[in-house]
Amino acid sequence: xxxxxxxxxxxxxxxxxxxxxxxxxxxxxxxxxxxxxxxxxxxxxxxxxxxxxxxxxxxxxxxxxxxxxxxxxxxxxxxxxxxxxxxxxxxxxxxxxxxxxxxxxxxxxxxxxxxxxxxxxxxxxxxxxxxxxxxxxxxxxxxxxxxxxxxxxxxxxxxxxxxxxxxxxxxxxxxxxxxxxxxxxxxxxxxxxxxxxxxxxxxxxxxxxxxxxxxxxxxxxxxxxxxxxxxxxxxxxxxxxxxxxxxxxxxxxxxxxxxxxxxxxxxxxxxxxxxxxxxxxxxxxxxxxxxxxxxxxxxxxxxxxxxxxxxxxxxxxxxxxxxxxxxxxxxxxxxxxxxxxxxxxxxxxxxxxxxxxxxxxxxxxxxxxxxxxxxxxxxxxxxxxxxxxxxxxxxxxxxxxxxxxxxxxxxxxxxxxxxxxxxxxxxxxxxxxxxxxxxxxxxxxxxxxxxxxxxxxxxxxxxxxxxxxxxxxxxx
Ligand code: SF4
Numbered sequence: 001x002x003x004x005x006x007x008x009x010x011x012x013x014x015x016x017x018x019x020x021x022x023x024x025x026x027x028x029x030x031x032x033x034x035x036x037x038x039x040x041x042x043x044x045x046x047x048x049x050x051x052x053x054x055x056x057x058x059x060x061x062x063x064x065x066x067x068x069x070x071x072x073x074x075x076x077x078x079x080x081x082x083x084x085x086x087x088x089x090x091x092x093x094x095x096x097x098x099x100x101x102x103x104x105x106x107x108x109x110x111x112x113x114x115x116x117x118x119x120x121x122x123x124x125x126x127x128x129x130x131x132x133x134x135x136x137x138x139x140x141x142x143x144x145x146x147x148x149x150x151x152x153x154x155x156x157x158x159x160x161x162x163x164x165x166x167x168x169x170x171x172x173x174x175x176x177x178x179x180x181x182x183x184x185x186x187x188x189x190x191x192x193x194x195x196x197x198x199x200x201x202x203x204x205x206x207x208x209x210x211x212x213x214x215x216x217x218x219x220x221x222x223x224x225x226x227x228x229x230x231x232x233x234x235x236x237x238x239x240x241x242x243x244x245x246x247x248x249x250x251x252x253x254x255x256x257x258x259x260x261x262x263x264x265x266x267x268x269x270x271x272x273x274x275x276x277x278x279x280x281x282x283x284x285x286x287x288x289x290x291x292x293x294x295x296x297x298x299x300x301x302x303x304x305x306x307x308x309x310x311x312x313x314x315x316x317x318x319x320x321x322x323x324x325x326x327x328x329x330x331x332x333x334x335x336x337x338x339x340x341x342x343x344x345x346x347x348x349x350x351x352x353x354x355x356x357x358x359x360x361x362x363x364x365x366x367x368x369x370x371x372x373x374x375x376x377x378x379x380x381x382x383x384x385x386x387x388x389x390x391x392x393x394x395x396x397x398x399x400x401x402x403x404x405x406x407x408x409x410x411x412x413x414x415x416x417x418x419x420x421x422x423x424x425x426x427x428x429x430x431x432x433x434x435x436x437x438x439x440x441x442x443x444x445x446x447x448x449x450x451x452x453x454x455x456x457x458x459x460x461x462x463x464x465x466x467x468x469x470x471x472x473x474x475x476x
Pocket of ligand 1: 193
């Protein structure tokens with residue numbers, strides 16, 4: 001394990017063995033990454049409280065007397081929220097040892113230390129959180145933080161103490177009705193090394209399987225708690241195709257009416273096309289896939305491992321099998337001009353995917369966090385400003401200022417569309433107007449009705465690096 005910080009001072013033994021785990025945000029899903037360490041800690045006799053800031057306020061009584069507060073930083077938005085929350089956590093638990101874990105913790109370790117976080121973990125962190133809690137309880141020197149990629153013995157996540165599933169993102173069916181959704185993970189990490197991906201600085205091409213009996217028991221408990229749909233949070237569900245097949249077949253045998261969704265990269269959808277009908281037959285409602293761009297030069301720079309033609313092929317394969325696609329994008333990059341942005345929008349019209357793309361996806365700007373493989377691109381690196389702690393990344397500007405202005409307009413429009421629950425066709429049309437106007441052209445007329453088939457989706461959109469909203473920053 002690579003050390004991120006070593007505590008040399010020997011602390012006094014903690015008066016209690018109380019641990020508080022905090023989740024700033026995880027796309028409205030009930031977090032596996034709190035439930036799994038909670039299981040490890042409770043098995044060892046610790047009293048564990050969980051606080052999900054996306055659903056709960058910071059309650060002083062939950063934090064009072066905590067010996068350890070562990071903050072889970074699984075995504076950029078969560079980290080931005082945590083930066084606001086950490087001073088409040090410190091004030092409410094002045095004697096607690098603050099730790100951070102999750103993908104975004106190691107890459108932001110320097111900043112987190114300035115905010116009072118003493119120990120930072122990454123990767124398979126449960127043994128380290130447990131060792132830290134035990135050291136604090138026993139008055140021993142806390143272990144150093146670091147990134148662990150060893151295989152660990154997963155326990156069934158312990159979700160007691162988290163808000164009920166009904167309070168989390170729901171599955172929204174095409175007719176507008178909703179179903180309770182659960183959330184689990186069949187693997188962590190990823191065997192690929194896409195340049196812009198936050199998984200890579202931590203897992204560096206490795207992934208870890210969660211044993212099928214553990215996943216199934218976790219799902220069993222969530223079904224008992226009311227879940228009719230399960231969202232799998234694996235960075236890529238087909239990293240281990242044999243595991244994936246066994247998992248969904250086992251799931252479907254026990255829960256034939258349960259539906260689920262997964263995330264699979266375009267390259268895997270094309271290369272493991274034989275698995276797509278298996279997804280359909282076992283209850284998969286939709287597949288999220290990080291398409292990112294329809295420009296092969298941009299895809300090459302991101303080292304995505306697929307082409308624009310592969311994207312079209314994956315759309316056709318999923319459609320033929322009757323599985324919906326939820327594509328995600330990074331439309332604003334230093335290598336995408338206004339023409340390229342309009343090309344993306346028109347491609348969504350041609351492929352009849354407008355109903356499959358929430359407006360936030362059309363506003364995402366390439367993020368360059370600390371440790372990103374994008375920093376290996378020397379010509380790009382020269383264009384970056386110094387690391388910006390407010391942004392949690394290296395800022396860049398497009399050589400055409402109209403692109404940066406458009407990105408801001410689209411971001412504002414997407415937030416407004418979300419707040420007003422504007423339909424996807426209307427939001428898309430408004431964004432397209434903005435893009436054509438920026439180009440100094442008139443947008444050709446769009447077909448009037450839905451462009452594509454409205455598909456089931458979760459009520460909180462998937463993304464990895466959007467700006468947190470004011471509500472998210474102030475809700476706790
Ligand atoms: S973008 Fe997806 S496929 Fe690429 S490294 Fe990240 S998780 Fe893996």
